[in-house]
Amino acid sequence: MTAPAAATDENTENTGGGTPLLQVENLRVSFGDTEVVKGISFTARTGRCLAIVGESGSGKSVTARTLVGLTGPRSRVSADRIDLAGLDLTRQSERSWRAIRGREIGFILQDALVSLDQLRLVGDEIAEPLKLHGWGTRASRRERAVELLDSVGVPEPEVRVRQRPYELSGGLRQRALIASAIALDPRLVVADEPTTALDVTIQAQVLDLLAESKERGKSIILISHDLSVVARLADEVIVLRDGEVLEQGPAHQVLHQPRHAYTKALLDAIPSEHTRGTRLVRAAEGDPVVQRRRQPVDTGRPVLSALGLTQVFRGPDRVDRTVVDDVSFELLAGETLGIVGESGSGKTTTARIALALQAPTAGEVLLAGQSWSSLTPAARRARRKQIGVIYQDPLSSFDPRWPVGRIITDALRTGSKPPSSRAAARARAIRLLEQVGLGRQHLDAAPLRLSGGQRQRVAIARALAPGPEVIVCDEPVSALDVSIQAQVLDLLTDLQDELGVSYLFISHDLGVIHHMSDRILVMKDGRIVEQGDADDVFERPQDPYTQRLLTALPRLSQA
Amino acid sequence: MTALGFPEATGLARLRSIRVRVRPGIAISSVIVLLLLVALIDPGLLTTRSPTAIDLEHTLLPPSLSHPFGTDDAGRDLYTRVVYGARESLSIGLGATGLAMAIAVLLGFLGGLAGGIVDIVIARVLEVAFAFPVLLLALLLIAIYGPSLQTEIIAVGIGSAPGYARMVRGQVLAVRKAAFIEAATALGHRRAAVIGRHLFPNAMRPLVAMITLGIGQSIVWASALAFLGLGVAPPSPEWGALLDSGRLYITTSWWLEILPGAVIVLVALSVTSLGRALQHHLEGAAR
Numbered sequence: 056m057t058a059p060a061a062a063t064d065e066n067t068e069n070t071g072g073g074t075p076l077l078q079v080e081n082l083r084v085s086f087g088d089t090e091v092v093k094g095i096s097f098t099a100r101t102g103r104c105l106a107i108v109g110e111s112g113s114g115k116s117v118t119a120r121t122l123v124g125l126t127g128p129r130s131r132v133s134a135d136r137i138d139l140a141g142l143d144l145t146r147q148s149e150r151s152w153r154a155i156r157g158r159e160i161g162f163i164l165q166d167a168l169v170s171l172d173q174l175r176l177v178g179d180e181i182a183e184p185l186k187l188h189g190w191g192t193r194a195s196r197r198e199r200a201v202e203l204l205d206s207v208g209v210p211e212p213e214v215r216v217r218q219r220p221y222e223l224s225g226g227l228r229q230r231a232l233i234a235s236a237i238a239l240d241p242r243l244v245v246a247d248e249p250t251t252a253l254d255v256t257i258q259a260q261v262l263d264l265l266a267e268s269k270e271r272g273k274s275i276i277l278i279s280h281d282l283s284v285v286a287r288l289a290d291e292v293i294v295l296r297d298g299e300v301l302e303q304g305p306a307h308q309v310l311h312q313p314r315h316a317y318t319k320a321l322l323d324a325i326p327s328e329h330t331r332g333t334r335l336v337r338a339a340e341g342d343p344v345v346q347r348r349r350q351p352v353d354t355g356r357p358v359l360s361a362l363g364l365t366q367v368f369r370g371p372d373r374v375d376r377t378v379v380d381d382v383s384f385e386l387l388a389g390e391t392l393g394i395v396g397e398s399g400s401g402k403t404t405t406a407r408i409a410l411a412l413q414a415p416t417a418g419e420v421l422l423a424g425q426s427w428s429s430l431t432p433a434a435r436r437a438r439r440k441q442i443g444v445i446y447q448d449p450l451s452s453f454d455p456r457w458p459v460g461r462i463i464t465d466a467l468r469t470g471s472k473p474p475s476s477r478a479a480a481r482a483r484a485i486r487l488l489e490q491v492g493l494g495r496q497h498l499d500a501a502p503l504r505l506s507g508g509q510r511q512r513v514a515i516a517r518a519l520a521p522g523p524e525v526i527v528c529d530e531p532v533s534a535l536d537v538s539i540q541a542q543v544l545d546l547l548t549d550l551q552d553e554l555g556v557s558y559l560f561i562s563h564d565l566g567v568i569h570h571m572s573d574r575i576l577v578m579k580d581g582r583i584v585e586q587g588d589a590d591d592v593f594e595r596p597q598d599p600y601t602q603r604l605l606t607a608l609p610r611l612s613q614a
Numbered sequence: 615m616t617a618l619g620f621p622e623a624t625g626l627a628r629l630r631s632i633r634v635r636v637r638p639g640i641a642i643s644s645v646i647v648l649l650l651l652v653a654l655i656d657p658g659l660l661t662t663r664s665p666t667a668i669d670l671e672h673t674l675l676p677p678s679l680s681h682p683f684g685t686d687d688a689g690r691d692l693y694t695r696v697v698y699g700a701r702e703s704l705s706i707g708l709g710a711t712g713l714a715m716a717i718a719v720l721l722g723f724l725g726g727l728a729g730g731i732v733d734i735v736i737a738r739v740l741e742v743a744f745a746f747p748v749l750l751l752a753l754l755l756i757a758i759y760g761p762s763l764q765t766e767i768i769a770v771g772i773g774s775a776p777g778y779a780r781m782v783r784g785q786v787l788a789v790r791k792a793a794f795i796e797a798a799t800a801l802g803h804r805r806a807a808v809i810g811r812h813l814f815p816n817a818m819r820p821l822v823a824m825i826t827l828g829i830g831q832s833i834v835w836a837s838a839l840a841f842l843g844l845g846v847a848p849p850s851p852e853w854g855a856l857l858d859s860g861r862l863y864i865t866t867s868w869w870l871e872i873l874p875g876a877v878i879v880l881v882a883l884s885v886t887s888l889g890r891a892l893q894h895h896l897e898g899a900a901r
Contacts, residue, residue: 412796437802451792453794455816465801
């Protein structure tokens with residue numbers, strides 16, 4: 056977007072790059088008896104980006120933290136060598152680490168909201184590393200903070216330095232955090248999932264920013280689970296699983312001709328325009344792509360209709376905000392209608408209105424052709440079995456006291472055919488669990504002790520229990536690793552093929568939306584800016600906003 | 615981190631996992647609370663003497679094998695009096711906490727669920743009441759109604775209710791916004807069912823531990839009132855009353871003050887540490 060001006064003056068040395076800056080050999084990290092990083096070696100070079108990719112529990116974040124001495128007191132770190140241009144990082148005291156962090160190595164964390172002190176001014180937060188390293192005077196540091204914010208593309212930096220982190224949007228906060236990480240112009244920047252919490256257009260800006268500092272000769276170590284993000288920035292890629300390096304090589308080679316089956320499976324599991332109508336998980340390596348056997352969409356029968364939905368909220372400042380503005384759509388029997396948009400686009404509010412958990416300011420929702428949002432709560436209760444919901448965070452949608460079995464039998468009781476006895480309820484709960492790939496052994500499990508994918512399966516089983524015609528899926532896979540995401544998406548399509556259920560599928564992830572949806576609505580600022588057949592929208596976007604979204608989307612082919 | 619294969623936790627395995635984690639402090643506390651419960655149900659199991667048997671030939675004896683806590687100015691066995699006093703002290707502790715919780719749950723749920731003007735009024739009233747120290751409020755009530763066991767229970771109960779009510783209200787406000795409440799509504803459950811089956815138990819969960827903590831606190835307050843001569847009056851063996859009557863002899867017969875005092879401290883500590891352990895356990899289970 057706004058090209059950040061290269062405001063740094065001092066460091067204009069050669070940007071050809073490629074000379075080794077950080078060399079790590081045989082790095083091992085353990086907590087108690089569990090070794091989480093099992094002897095990995097890599098080299099970060101000037102002007103290059105090294106990406107460490109892997110799923111949850113692969114040890115990638117721990118590796119990043121090792122490089123800034125932040126693994127915590129309970130960890131044991133050992134390495135044959137961690138060498139930052141002659142500086143031995145294996146033997147640093149907490150005191151000397153403080154001199155290294157910020158000056159030699161900048162560290163960017165995933166969530167800027169928790170990484171920045173909420174009670175301090177943004178300007179002070181950015182100037183903090185300058186102050187710690189005794190840079191300049193108070194006034195010159197303030198000036199420098201403004202320059203830095205400007206250099207990372209933050210509009211109106213003079214205003215921003217006097218605001219507090221919570222007053223800034225997610226994208227601005229993340230850029231402020233980057234500004235603080237590069238304040239002292241460190242030669243190495245370690246970025247741990249720097250764009251994970253961001254919208255795709257903001258993500259593109261942050262990636263541009265990192266790419267630019269790479270151009271200027273910085274070395275970047277990028278930790279990410281997102282292979283398309285990696286493709287955009289990385290020169291070299293390391294694939295980690297369970298603390299071990301599975302594959303390591305030039306980005307182009309790893310992402311396009313992966314040697315290891317796990318890397319291949321990871322790449323296959325990424326939903327995109329190429330995966331439409333196929334299953335994401337293959338039974339074994341080399342298996343042919345499995346096509347969906349699709350039930351026809353009943354174009355004559357809308358199961359959910361939104362007619363001119365508008366939602367106005369009055370803010371604490373007594374100013375009215377229109378978060379959903381004249382939204383109309385029809386969801387047909389057996390189809391998936393995707394709603395895509397960035398945060399604040401009104402997609403979740405639309406979902407809540409569709410579920411009649413919130414009354415719209417204007418407009419109406421019809422369920423199976425009959426009035427729904429205009430009913431009294433009592434009349435609506437009887438029809439709730441026709442529409443189910445799956446949330447992004449299934450765990451918080453379960454009563455923490457209940458085991459899986461009770462969660463499901465409770466949902467069965469609200470259906471059209473409530474089970475006649477405890478035994479019947481149990482039998483049907485087991486059948487539902489089996490349908491979503493779990494089983495009898497999970498009946499007594501506490502959701503807390505299940506993995507993320509298993510929890511979402513339980514949520515799907517619960518949504519199916521009353522026998523709904525429509526399921527509203529609100530970011531159902533956003534919190535999952537890509538391989539688990541692939542399994543859950545496959546499950547959802549299988550269930551649709553089997554039961555003919557319709558999905559109102561909400562996601563910020565364009566790849567997921569394209570993979571899942573028959574038709575798509577693109578929302579921005581509460582309005583539908585574009586709608587149509589999924590392929591049409593993605594291949595021939597008409598609206599400038601949709602075009603911008605698609606350009607901002609990082610793609611694997613960029614590697 | 616990793617997907618868990620789920621071994622069915624059998625009752626026995628669960629029992630064993632609990633036993634392994636018991637710490638010595640918790641074990642001692644449990645024993646003391648157990649003894650307290652025995653004293654509450656049947657003090658005769660812990661002592662053979664009578665708490666009111668006067669023996670003027672053996673007054674103010676120091677602790678010995680036959681009188682482990684010594685005797686008082688009327689020759690009564692102090693250990694026996696402490697055992698019998700448990701019933702009074704504990705019934706004040708339980709009664710006052712029970713009363714406080716009843717008021718707190720009523721006001722907390724009313725405020726938290728009704729919202730709007732009702733909630734605002736309740737919240738303000740609670741804040742004002744909370745500003746009064748418990749003892750001051752209790753003194754006021756006793757001054758009006760005169761000292762007795764009932765007055766003391768009511769006084770301490772009403773005095774500590776605002777604190778609990780604020781917590782209950784806070785819990786209700788937090789839990790009613792939880793996603794699982796919305797999920798239950800989306801399934802088509804009635805509002806009353808959602809409140810009864812999800813909101814109430816989840817809002818009360820962290821309070822279970824607070825109640826246990828409150829019992830220890832109430833015992834201390836009751837003793838303090840009795841010590842000031844505002845609670846149960848001598849010759850009742852209520853612990854605070856014991857302290858009050860022993861006060862005159864503190865220079866010559868230390869055991870009359872130190873031993874009942876130590877019992878109050880031990881009991882309050884034990885109940886409190888059990889409450890804390892319970893709190894940790896419940897919070898750990900919550901998430």
